[in-house]
Amino acid sequence: MKKSFLIISIILLLVSCNEKVTNSILVSTKSELNEAIKNAKPGDDIVLKNGIYKDLEIVFTGEGTKENPITLRAETPGEVFIEGVSSLQLGGSYLEVNGLFFRNGHSPSTNVIGFRISEKEVANYAKVTNCVILDFNNLERDQDNLWVQFYGTHNELSNCYIAGKTNGGPTVRVDLKGNQSIRNYHKIINNHFGPRPRKGGARGETIQLGSSFTSMSPSNTTIANNLFEECNGEVEIISSKTNFNLIKNNVFYKSEGSVVTRHGNYATIDGNYFIGDGVNKQFGGIRIVNTGHWIINNYFYNIIGENFRSPLAVMNGIPKSPLNRYNQVTDVVVAFNTYVNCKSPWQFGVGTNIAQAAVLPKSEIRSARALRSVVANNIIYNKDGDKNPIIEHDKADGVTFKNNIINNQGVDFGDTKRIAANKFELTKLSDLVYIPNITGKQEIYNGFGFNTIKEDLFGNSRANSNSIGATLQAELKDPAILDKTKYGASWYSNVVEAREPVIHSVTKAAELQDKINAAKNGDIIDLGFGVFNVDVSLMINKTITIQSSGDGKAHIIFSGKENTPLFELNPKGKLTIKQVILEGNKSNYAFASLKANMSNHFGLSVSLCEISNFNYVLKAYKQTFSEEVTFEGTSISNCENGIELSEETNDRGDYNTEFLTIENCNFTNVKQNVIDYYRGGYDESTIGGNLLVTQSTFTNCGSKEKNKMLLNHRGIVNVNINNNTFKNNKVQFVSILWGAKNNVESKNTLSNSGKIKTEENLVMKLMY
Numbered sequence: 001m002k003k004s005f006l007i008i009s010i011i012l013l014l015v016s017c018n019e020k021v022t023n024s025i026l027v028s029t030k031s032e033l034n035e036a037i038k039n040a041k042p043g044d045d046i047v048l049k050n051g052i053y054k055d056l057e058i059v060f061t062g063e064g065t066k067e068n069p070i071t072l073r074a075e076t077p078g079e080v081f082i083e084g085v086s087s088l089q090l091g092g093s094y095l096e097v098n099g100l101f102f103r104n105g106h107s108p109s110t111n112v113i114g115f116r117i118s119e120k121e122v123a124n125y126a127k128v129t130n131c132v133i134l135d136f137n138n139l140e141r142d143q144d145n146l147w148v149q150f151y152g153t154h155n156e157l158s159n160c161y162i163a164g165k166t167n168g169g170p171t172v173r174v175d176l177k178g179n180q181s182i183r184n185y186h187k188i189i190n191n192h193f194g195p196r197p198r199k200g201g202a203r204g205e206t207i208q209l210g211s212s213f214t215s216m217s218p219s220n221t222t223i224a225n226n227l228f229e230e231c232n233g234e235v236e237i238i239s240s241k242t243n244f245n246l247i248k249n250n251v252f253y254k255s256e257g258s259v260v261t262r263h264g265n266y267a268t269i270d271g272n273y274f275i276g277d278g279v280n281k282q283f284g285g286i287r288i289v290n291t292g293h294w295i296i297n298n299y300f301y302n303i304i305g306e307n308f309r310s311p312l313a314v315m316n317g318i319p320k321s322p323l324n325r326y327n328q329v330t331d332v333v334v335a336f337n338t339y340v341n342c343k344s345p346w347q348f349g350v351g352t353n354i355a356q357a358a359v360l361p362k363s364e365i366r367s368a369r370a371l372r373s374v375v376a377n378n379i380i381y382n383k384d385g386d387k388n389p390i391i392e393h394d395k396a397d398g399v400t401f402k403n404n405i406i407n408n409q410g411v412d413f414g415d416t417k418r419i420a421a422n423k424f425e426l427t428k429l430s431d432l433v434y435i436p437n438i439t440g441k442q443e444i445y446n447g448f449g450f451n452t453i454k455e456d457l458f459g460n461s462r463a464n465s466n467s468i469g470a471t472l473q474a475e476l477k478d479p480a481i482l483d484k485t486k487y488g489a490s491w492y493s494n495v496v497e498a499r500e501p502v503i504h505s506v507t508k509a510a511e512l513q514d515k516i517n518a519a520k521n522g523d524i525i526d527l528g529f530g531v532f533n534v535d536v537s538l539m540i541n542k543t544i545t546i547q548s549s550g551d552g553k554a555h556i557i558f559s560g561k562e563n564t565p566l567f568e569l570n571p572k573g574k575l576t577i578k579q580v581i582l583e584g585n586k587s588n589y590a591f592a593s594l595k596a597n598m599s600n601h602f603g604l605s606v607s608l609c610e611i612s613n614f615n616y617v618l619k620a621y622k623q624t625f626s627e628e629v630t631f632e633g634t635s636i637s638n639c640e641n642g643i644e645l646s647e648e649t650n651d652r653g654d655y656n657t658e659f660l661t662i663e664n665c666n667f668t669n670v671k672q673n674v675i676d677y678y679r680g681g682y683d684e685s686t687i688g689g690n691l692l693v694t695q696s697t698f699t700n701c702g703s704k705e706k707n708k709m710l711l712n713h714r715g716i717v718n719v720n721i722n723n724n725t726f727k728n729n730k731v732q733f734v735s736i737l738w739g740a741k742n743n744v745e746s747k748n749t750l751s752n753s754g755k756i757k758t759e760e761n762l763v764m765k766l767m768y
Contacts, residue, residue, distance in 0.1 A: 020043065020067055021042065021043030021068045022045050023043055023045065025044060025046050026047045026075070027048060028049035028051065030053070034059075037059070037061060037062065037072075040062040040070045041062075041070070042064045042070065043064070043069075043070070045071045046071065047074075047075050048074055048075060049075050049080075050074070050075045051079075052081045052083055053083065055084040055086060056082055056084070057085075057086060057108060058072075058082075058086075058087070058089065060072055060088065060090045060092075060097065061092045061121070062092045062095055063093050064094030064095060065094055066094060070094065070096070071098065072098075073096075073097070073098035074098065074099030074100055077098065077489070077490065078101055078132070078489070078492060079101075080100055081103060081104075082101065082102045082103070083103060084104070085105060085107070085108045086107070086108075086112075087112055088100070088112065088113045088114070089113075089114045089116065090115050090123040090126045090128075091117035092121075094125045096126070096128075096129065097127070097128045097129070097131065098129050098131070099489075101131070102131070102133040102134065102136045103132075103135065103136065104135075105136060106139065106599070107136070107145055107147075109145070110149065111145060111149035112147045112148065113128055113133070113147065114146075114148075115152050116151040116152060119178065122151040122178075122181065123152045124153050124154055124155070125154045126155045127156040127157075127158065128148070128156070128157050129157075129159050129160065130158075130159050130491070131160045131161075131489060132160065132162070132492050133147050133148075133161075133162045133163075134161070134163055134164050135163075135164035135166075136164075137165060137166050137600060138167045139596070139597040140167065140596070140597070140598070141166065141199075142168055142623050142650075142654075143167055144167065144168035145167065145168075145169050146169050146170060146173050147171050148171070149175060150174040150175060150181075150184065150186050150221075151178075151180070151181045152180060152181055153183065153186070154184070154186070155184070155186050156186065156187040157186075157188050157189075157191060158187065158189045158190050159189075159190045159487075159488060159489060160191045160192075160488060161191070161192045161194060161488035161489045161492045161494065162191065162192075162193055162194065163193065163194025163195050163494065164194070164600075165196050165233070166197055166600050166625070168201075168203040168204070170204075170205040170206065170207060170208035170239070171193065171207065172207045174207075174221050175214075176210050176217045176242060177214060182217050183219070183220055184220065184221060185220045185221070185222075186219075186221045187222050187224070188207065189222065189223075189225050190224075190226065190487055190488075191227075191487060192227045192229065192484060192488030192489075193206050193229065193231055194230070194488075194494050195231070195232070195494075196231045196232060196233040197233070197601055198232045198256065198627050198658045198688075199233045199234055199625065200625045200654055200657065201234070201653040201654035201686055202652065203234070204233025205236045205237065205238070206231040206237050207223060207237070207238045207239070208238075208241065209223075209238070209239065209240045209241055210240075210242035210264065212241060212262075212263050212323045212324035213323060213324070214241070215263030215264040216264070217242055218242065218243045218244050219243060220245070220246075221242070221245045221246070222248070223238060223247045223250060224246070224249050224250065225248075225487070226250045226251070227250070227486075227487040227488070228251065228252045228253065229254065230255060230256075231252075231255040231256075231257065232257065233257070234686070235284070235686070235687055236257055236259075237255050237257040237259060239260050240260065240261045240263075241262050241263040243266050243267075244265075244266050244267075246267075246268050247267065247268070247269045247272065248268070248269075248272070249270070249272065250272045250273070251275065251482070252274045252275065253273075253482060254276065255283065255284075256282035256283060256284070257282075257284050257309070258285055258286060258305075258308065258309055258313065259285070259287070261287070261290055262290075263289070263290060263323065263327070265292045265293070266291070266292040267293045267294075268294045270296050270297050270298070271296075271297040271298065271457050272298045272299070273298075273432075273481050274286075274298065274303055274311065275302065275432050276301065276304060276305075276342075277302055278302035278304060278341060280304075281306060282309060283302075283304075283305055283309065284305045284308070284310070284311075285298075285300050285305070285309070285310065285312055285313070285342075285345075286311070286313070287309075287310075287313040287350070288314045288329055288370075289315050289326055289327060290327045290328075290329065291327070291331050292331050293333070294332075294333045294335075295312070295332070295334040295337065296334075296335050296453050297337065297453070297455070297456055297457045298337045298457070298470060299337070299338050299340075299457055299470045299471075300339045300345065301340045301342070301432055301433070302341050302342070303339075303342045303343075303345070305343075306344070306347070307351075307393070307687075310344060310345065310347040310391075311339055311345040311346070312334060312346045312347065314347065314350060314396070314399070315351045315366070316350065316351055316352040316366040316368055316369055316393075316394050317329060317366060317368040318364065318366050318367075318368060319367065321368075322363075325363075325364070326366055328369075328370070328371065329369075329373060330370070330371045331371075332370070332374075333373070333374050333447065333449070333450075334373070334374070335377045335445075335450065335453065336378065336470055337378045337469070338378070338381075338436060338469045338470040338471065339378070340426065341382060341383050342380070342382075344389060346375065346390045346391070347391045347392075347393065348392050348393065348394065348396035348399065349392055349393035349394025351366050351393075354367055354394075355740065355760075355761075358761055359761040359763050359764075360682070364682075367394075369394050369396070369398050370396065370398045371398035373399045373400070374399070374400045375399055375401050375402070375404065375418075376402035376404065376445040376450075377403050377404065377445055378405075378469065379404070379405055379436050379468055379470075380404070380419065381406070381407045381436060382408050382409060382411075385409040385410065385411020386408060386413065387411060387412070387413055387414075388413065389408070389413050389419060390415055401418035402445035403420075403443055403444060403445040403468060404420065405421075405422040405438075406419045407421075407422055407424050408421060422438075424436050424437055425437050427476075429476060429477070429479070430478045430479075430480070430481075433478065433481065435471050435476055437473070438467060438468070438473055442467060442468050444466055444468055456471050456472045457470040458471060458476060458479060460474060499520075501523050502519070502523045503523070504519055504524065504526065506525055506526065506527055506530075507530060508532070509532040512525070512532065512534065512538055516538060516539070516540065516544060521542050522543055524544075524545045524547060525546045525547070526548075527546065527547065527548050527549070527554035527580065528549045529548060529550075529553070530554050530555070532554065532556045534556055534557070534558050534560070535559045535560055536560055536564075537560060537566065537568040538566060539568050539570055539573075540568065540570060540573035540575045540602075541570040542572060542573065543572075544574070544575060544576070545575075545578065546576070546580065547576075547577070547578040548580055554579075554581070555581040555583070556583070557583045558582070558583065558584050558585065558588055559585055560585075561588065562587040563587070563588065563589065563615070564589065565589040565590065566584070566589065566590050566591070567591045568592065568594065569592065569594070569602035569603075569604065570594055570602070571597075571600035571601070572600045572601070573602045574602060574603030575603065575604055575605070577607075577609060578607050578608055578609070579607070582610070582611045582614075583612055583613055584613045584614035584615070585613065586613055586614070586615060588614060588615060589614055589615055589616040589618075590614045590616070590617050590618065591617065591618045591619070592616065592618065592619040593619070593620050593621050593624040594621070596621075598624040601625050601626055601627055602624065602625075603627060603629075604618065604629050605628070605630045606630065606631045606632070606634050607630070607631075607634065608632070608633045608634065609635075610635050610637075611635070611637070611639070612637045612638050612639065614639045615639070615640045616639070616641040616644055617636055617642050617643055617670075618643045618644060618645070619641075620645050620647060622647035622649075623647075623648075624647075625657065626657045626658075627658050627659065628657065628658065628659045629645070629659070629660050629661070630659075631643070631663070632661070632664060633663070633665065634666075635666040636668070637666075637667075637668040637670070638668070638669050638670075639669075640670075640671050640672065640704075641671070641672055641673040642673050642674040642675060643673070643674070644673050644676050645657050645676060645677045646678035646712065647678075648679070649678065651680035651681035651765045652680075653681045654679070654680075654681075655677070655678065655679035655688065656677070657689060658688050658689050660675070660689065660691050660692070662675065662692065662694070662696055663692070663694050664694075664695045665696040666697045667697070667698045667699070667701050668700060669699075669700045670701045670702075671701070671702070671705075672702065672705045672706070673705070673712070674710055674711065675693065675710075675711045677691055677716055678713070680765060681765055687718075688717055688718065689718070690716070690717075690718040691713050691716050691718065691720070692720050693711065693720070693721045693722075693724060694722050695722075695724065696724050697724065697725045698725070698729055699727045699728060700727075700728050700729065700730075701729045701731075703730045705731055708733065708754070709731055710726070710729050710731045710733070710754070713735070714762070715762070715764065716743075717738075718741070718742045718743075719735075719737060719741075719743040719744070720744055720745075721734075721737075721746075722744075722745060723748065724748045725748070725749045725751075726748065726750045726751065727751045729752070729754065731753065731754045732754045732755075733754050734748075734755065734756045735756045737756065737758040737759070738758075738762050739758045739759060739760035739761070740760055740762075
């Protein structure tokens with residue numbers, strides 16, 4: 001009897017230990033929150049009352065259990081706003097954070113959310129879920145930080161919406177410094193990574209797994225079922241720099257970059273969607289460096305990027321490369337992938353720079369070609385035939401090609417040994433997903449380890465009815481890859497309903513700033529045909545258009561102080577100005593960014609305007625950035641300086657705008673810095689900026705230019721100068737083009753204006 005009672009007691013005790021205990025604690029102040037965390041026990045549910053919390057540095061520590069974690073959550077998800085100088089640090093075990101909204105502020109430290117308190121106190125089995133981080137940027141672009149920083153093991157970031165990072169540093173990074181963070185098995189799942197604007201240089205990844213100096217360590221991190229939408233920070237969207245990472249079932253939608261195995265080995269990239277638009281060459285796919293990666297079951301649609309951003313870019317390495325450079329590609333498998341309407345989808349020897357040996361040290365020359373790699377069982381379909389589905393920047397003689405097919409619409413591509421021509425067609429599942437419909441039996445290459453590829457893109461078993469390409473030949477359903485309810489925070493949507501712009505009419509100068517302040521994003525300020533005498537800067541902090549009515553031109557005369565702008569471009573200030581005369585007093589500026597605290601980008605588009613008598617037409621200060629600057633159909637005359645975008649002199653690959661376009665403009669008597677656009681530093685993975693100068697006339701300009709060059713664009717990767725006229729410009733060179741990059745000129749007329757010169761290899765300062 002006693003024995004039976006003892007057994008029953010033990011069973012009841014074990015059952016009770018597995019029961020979930022909940023003790024809810026409502027807090028509404030910083031001190032109450034700290035006290036609740038200090039006294040937290042397994043099962044405690046700390047609830048932040050709805051409201052705005054400013055300058056809140058949360059240090060969430062505790063020791064929960066698997067059955068009874070300690071939670072910190074919003075009373076109502078999305079109704080607890082963390083603002084000002086704020087952050088969240090986690091340390092301990094089995095902690096969970098839910099429903100917080102970080103906005104209108106920035107972190108005081110190296111991260112917004114960090115899975116550690118100190119080097120010795122990390123988080124394990126902790127989860128941050130159902131949260132939002134939006135535009136939570138440091139005040140300066142060069143103040144690098146992270147929005148989510150992983151340490152410890154078995155931590156999770158899930159169902160969050162994260163968007164708007166403009167300052168340097170990856171949005172999310174997994175760090176492996178210390179044994180407590182190796183073999184971490186972190187999960188980054190079901191998140192919506194919303195738009196990350198172009199940064200203008202390196203250090204703008206959305207996710208970085210480790211660093212070059214921990215790249216030989218095993219991470220075992222999973223990135224799965226996330227939506228990456230317009231993640232345009234830099235050339236690498238995901239940068240895998242450790243071993244044994246899994247990147248699976250993600251959607252990369254109109255994101256200007258690639259998934260890159262930058263360092264580290266044995267990554268598996270399985271079942272992802274890469275969706276472009278067939279127009280933008282910046283949308284990329286997968287770029288391969290290092291050893292042992294498996295690239296399987298992926299779908300590429302309308303990806304037309306080249307070189308670093310091609311659908312599949314296999315890089316050359318550096319012989320005996322140091323950890324922070326480029327190791328040779330070896331023992332890689334690329335199998336069962338589908339490419340639909342992708343231009344030159346397979347590119348090998350990407351990044352080879354043997355031709356630049358004269359200006360680079362031997363230790364930088366990428367001459368090591370891929371070895372012992374297999375490309376097999378892949379499908380390519382082209383609506384329009386492609387003469388070069390394979391591009392070899394260097395020979396792909398270390399790659400074996402097996403059982404790949406292409407429908408190239410009968411266009412000869414001269415490479416039937418590596419890809420066989422086929423007449424299959426497509427089945428449409430949605431506007432973005434088309435599945436090859438293969439008729440007849442196709443031989444499947446069964447390479448070493450191919451038996452481990454057990455499922456297709458949709459999760460169907462390959463065991464009994466295997467076929468080449470990313471999907472099996474079966475009746476398939478639309479995967480609804482852009483159904484945003486499947487990703488991110490349940491309470492937040494980034495879908496903005498379109499609205500008609502409101503037109504605000506202005507009749508006198510005193511109304512201008514008030515009308516700008518009252519306007520909403522996208523609205524129009526109509527100046528009629530009036531004359532406006534303005535003596536203080538007009539602040540632009542939203543997306544707005546200022547224009548004249550009809551065919552006439554309003555006239556703004558700016559008498560503001562020396563070195564102050566007529567239009568002060570603040571963070572998020574994106575100005576379009578049309579058909580307006582702008583006149584300065586010789587000492588002030590037409591347009592300028594803030595000198596400091598530019599926590600977000602500006603933008604400028606000028607069309608059909610007349611600009612005269614300014615010290616600077618545009619002055620962009622250091623640590624400021626505009627995605628696009630455009631002057632079209634505009635005359636610029638009698639100005640001391642023109643368009644100044646050259647403050648980023650740190651030679652770290654940074655620059656002040658991604659796209660500078662000058663079209664159908666007239667420059668007359670602009671004395672210096674007519675166009676000054678600079679990117680410094682040898683950084684082969686920075687593939688911007690972009691300068692277009694076309695159908696424009698430059699007369700009597702550059703008389704005070706110290707370097708005797710009219711158009712300064714040193715280090716800019718993409719330059720196109722065409723169909724322009726240069727007359728009586730007192731310079732030695734109109735332009736010096738970088739021949740090794742995409743710098744070209746054509747159909748320009750030069751009269752008493754020096755010459756245009758091409759230098760194949762520019763000497764650049766090494767960044768590494």
